[in-house]
Amino acid sequence: MLTPTVTPSSAPAAPLRTPAGKLIPLNRTSARPATALRQAAHCSSCAMRHLCMPQGLAADEMPKLEALICTAQTVKRGSTLYRSGEPFSNIYAVRSGSLKTVLTHRDGREQVTGIHLAGEALGLDGISEDTHTCNAVALEDSSVCIIPYDALKTLCRETSAMQHRLHKLMGEQIVRETSQMMLLGSLNAEERVATFLLDVSERHARRGYSPSEFHLRMTREEMGSYLGMTLETVSRMLSRFQKRGVIELEGKLIRITDFPALRNM
Amino acid sequence: MLTPTVTPSSAPAAPLRTPAGKLIPLNRTSARPATALRQAAHCSSCAMRHLCMPQGLAADEMPKLEALICTAQTVKRGSTLYRSGEPFSNIYAVRSGSLKTVLTHRDGREQVTGIHLAGEALGLDGISEDTHTCNAVALEDSSVCIIPYDALKTLCRETSAMQHRLHKLMGEQIVRETSQMMLLGSLNAEERVATFLLDVSERHARRGYSPSEFHLRMTREEMGSYLGMTLETVSRMLSRFQKRGVIELEGKLIRITDFPALRNM
DNA sequence: CGACCGTTTGAGTGAGGTCAACCGCTGTGG
DNA sequence: CCACAGCGGTTGACCTCACTCAAACGGTCG
Numbered sequence: 001m002l003t004p005t006v007t008p009s010s011a012p013a014a015p016l017r018t019p020a021g022k023l024i025p026l027n028r029t030s031a032r033p034a035t036a037l038r039q040a041a042h043c044s045s046c047a048m049r050h051l052c053m054p055q056g057l058a059a060d061e062m063p064k065l066e067a068l069i070c071t072a073q074t075v076k077r078g079s080t081l082y083r084s085g086e087p088f089s090n091i092y093a094v095r096s097g098s099l100k101t102v103l104t105h106r107d108g109r110e111q112v113t114g115i116h117l118a119g120e121a122l123g124l125d126g127i128s129e130d131t132h133t134c135n136a137v138a139l140e141d142s143s144v145c146i147i148p149y150d151a152l153k154t155l156c157r158e159t160s161a162m163q164h165r166l167h168k169l170m171g172e173q174i175v176r177e178t179s180q181m182m183l184l185g186s187l188n189a190e191e192r193v194a195t196f197l198l199d200v201s202e203r204h205a206r207r208g209y210s211p212s213e214f215h216l217r218m219t220r221e222e223m224g225s226y227l228g229m230t231l232e233t234v235s236r237m238l239s240r241f242q243k244r245g246v247i248e249l250e251g252k253l254i255r256i257t258d259f260p261a262l263r264n265m
Numbered sequence: 266m267l268t269p270t271v272t273p274s275s276a277p278a279a280p281l282r283t284p285a286g287k288l289i290p291l292n293r294t295s296a297r298p299a300t301a302l303r304q305a306a307h308c309s310s311c312a313m314r315h316l317c318m319p320q321g322l323a324a325d326e327m328p329k330l331e332a333l334i335c336t337a338q339t340v341k342r343g344s345t346l347y348r349s350g351e352p353f354s355n356i357y358a359v360r361s362g363s364l365k366t367v368l369t370h371r372d373g374r375e376q377v378t379g380i381h382l383a384g385e386a387l388g389l390d391g392i393s394e395d396t397h398t399c400n401a402v403a404l405e406d407s408s409v410c411i412i413p414y415d416a417l418k419t420l421c422r423e424t425s426a427m428q429h430r431l432h433k434l435m436g437e438q439i440v441r442e443t444s445q446m447m448l449l450g451s452l453n454a455e456e457r458v459a460t461f462l463l464d465v466s467e468r469h470a471r472r473g474y475s476p477s478e479f480h481l482r483m484t485r486e487e488m489g490s491y492l493g494m495t496l497e498t499v500s501r502m503l504s505r506f507q508k509r510g511v512i513e514l515e516g517k518l519i520r521i522t523d524f525p526a527l528r529n530m
Numbered sequence: 531c532g533a534c535c536g537t538t539t540g541a542g543t544g545a546g547g548t549c550a551a552c553c554g555c556t557g558t559g560g
Numbered sequence: 561c562c563a564c565a566g567c568g569g570t571t572g573a574c575c576t577c578a579c580t581c582a583a584a585c586g587g588t589c590g
Contacts, residue, residue: 103447111447125443128436134443153432157422167418170435171393177442178390178399182368182376184449185493189578219536228450230579235538251537251587454546484568495547500570516555516569535588543580553570560563 071146075099075138081122083135088126090146094118097142098217100226101125102135112226114176115139115200115218119207121169139217184228192227193237194265197247201256213255336411340364340403346387348400353391355411359383362407363482365491366390366399377491379441380404380465380483384472386434404482449493457492458502459530462512466521478520 072095075081081092081099094116101114101122113134116122122144126132156163183192205211216223220231227234241247246262248255256262337360340346346357346364359381366379366387378399381387387409391397421428448457470476481488485496492499506512511527513520521527 101443103443105447105451109451111451113443113446124436124439126436127432128440133440153425153428157425157428160418160422163418163422167392167435170432170439171389171391173439174389174435174442175393175398177439177446178366178368178378180446181378181442181449182370184446185490186370186374186376220538221536225450231537232539232580233578235536236578239538485570486568496569497548497571498546501546504570531590533588533590536586538583538585540583541581543578545577545579546575547577548575549573551570551572554568556565556567558563558565560561 073144073146075142075144077138077140077142079138081136081138081144082126082132084132086132088123088130088132088149090148091121091123091126091152092136093145093147094120094122095143095145098139099136099142099144100139100218100222102137102225103133104135110225112218112222113180115226117200117203117207120203121173124170124173127170139222189227189229189233190237190240191265192229193223193234193241194262196223196227197241197254197256198259198262211256212259213253216252216254338409338411340407340409342403342405342407344403346401346403346409347391347397349397351397353388353395353397353414355413356386356388356391356417357401358410358412359385359387360408360410363404364401364407364409365404365483365487366401367490368399375490377483377487378445380491382465382468382472385468386438389435389438392435404487454492454494454498455502455505456530457494458488458499458506459527461488461492462519462521463524463527477522477524478518481517481519 073081075097084104096118098118099116099122100112101116103111103113105111116136122136123132125134127149152162152166156166183195187195200214200216201211204214218226220234224231224234238247238249241262242249244261246256246258248257338346340362347353349369361383363383364381364387365377366381368376368378370376381401387401388397390399392414417427417431421431448460452460465479465481466476469479483491485499489496489499503512503514506527507514509526511521511523513522
């Protein structure tokens with residue numbers, strides 16, 4: 001399935017040429033403020049493996065989608081991939097690592113609005129306003145694939161399979177967010193943490209990783225922000241789960257030992 | 266701007282023919298269980314006025330978008346436009362009235378995940394799974410425009426302006442939902458209600474209605490569910506605002522008398 | 531080695547939930 | 561036409577869940 005091996009190479013800043021011979025200028029990319037170390041790399045199939053493969057599609061499902069070329073970029077832990085207010089021109093596919101998206105209230109309060117693991121998409125928040133509406137920050141040293149939105153739109157008009165994939169991607173974000181609204185609006189602290197653990201577990205499984213053992217790369221505070229509670233409450237819930245024998249935890253390493261119990265919360 | 270006058274007419278159940286002469290079968294529509302009284306009506310420009318006009322676009326912005334034909338449908342107060350689990354085939358534009366979308370937890374708890382006023386879109390939750398993931402229920406006698414998703418996709422591949430509009434529509438939902446996550450995760454009860462009133466006010470204004478005086482068609486309970494709190498707390502907050510002279514209320518009729526105060530919460 | 535960060539755990543508090551009573555309106559059936 | 565039931569809304573009293581504040585600990589980095 002997804003092999004999140006970063007393949008950084010030397011960075012040719014010149015326009016890239018697709019297999020089909022089409023030119024895709026990179027000016028948009030280079031115009032964006034360099035908030036993170038950037039490493040460009042040819043990765044003609046990478047975009048597909050990540051933008052299109054999410055949710056495990058067969059590789060042969062998309063015919064000539066290899067036509068989209070994009071570059072890779074690394075984002076160091078804690079650094080910002082894009083910021084609220086910046087012009088939107090690319091969407092991203094996480095190649096390796098993970099990022100969070102953060103919405104900042106005018107009074108400074110921050111809310112983590114999304115966690116994006118390897119193989120998942122990022123940046124769709126910018127489509128509606130041509131401007132990003134949140135900050136994307138790496139939770140660990142990560143690598144993302146840059147997919148120029150304009151080129152993608154063109155491609156979507158040419159092949160319906162690609163159009164289908166993009167629509168699914170946006171639709172999935174919509175569904176994920178409504179689930180999160182349910183979590184924030186209707187569940188208590190224990191249920192929120194349990195639901196979150198199961199969600200992360202399932203997303204790991206979908207990528208071929210162990211569903212029962214994984215690292216939570218974020219801090220308790222970030223988890224709390226995402227779940228609408230304080231870091232102390234997150235910690236207490238995790239301790240409670242451990243005491244009940246539902247999980248084992250060593251710092252950020254989580255091992256789920258009793259899935260049914262977790263699901264019954 | 267938007268004139269939410271329902272124009273019901275007799276219902277021709279036969280396939281409709283677009284101005285361009287293309288056939289758009291209605292079998293998908295008629296296959297859906299009739300959970301609400303259905304009134305079909307030609308409305309070739311209506312889809313555009315609503316799907317494309319949202320956020321007040323100039324009518325001349327889209328060239329040959331009149332090509333999309335759809336039917337209108339009325340939904341009585343309390344009845345369901347679509348249900349979770351039903352196959353997805355149409356998106357909807359609210360012509361008049363308003364609807365809520367509701368997500369149901371397995372234990373029966375319900376969360377209102379969206380309020381959709383006249384001129385706004387509905388049904389995007391079904392795109393990701395080809396199945397609706399929530400229930401859409403009318404808050405008052407309403408009328409919606411049915412936009413066949415397959416036909417819309419085809420159109421989006423033909424004209425980039427249409428593609429642009431659909432992407433914006435989905436992007437707007439994504440942004441709206443992240444804002445709601447911020448509200449649910451970070452704001453207290455007073456701030457939530459204030460934010461909600463300002464949001465509804467702004468959406469009314471965008472459609473040319475009074476921003477300072479409007480009917481909240483939903484019950485306190487529905488409002489509470491949307492805002493992640495109980496109906497009693499909603500009632501208390503509204504009473505508090507009235508006591509402070511920030512709003513006047515007569516049942517469901519709200520008059521905002523002090524916008525700055527509302528914004529400073 | 532010391533400073534700092536992330537985490538855990540405890541004690542006390544408060545915002546909002548729960549339960550209950552009451553009011554007004556609407557619709558219905560005698 | 562009225563009586564009554566039921567629903568939606570408001571308000572009060574009480575309680576609880578999660579927040580706040582604080583202390584202590586381990587790991588990491590300079």
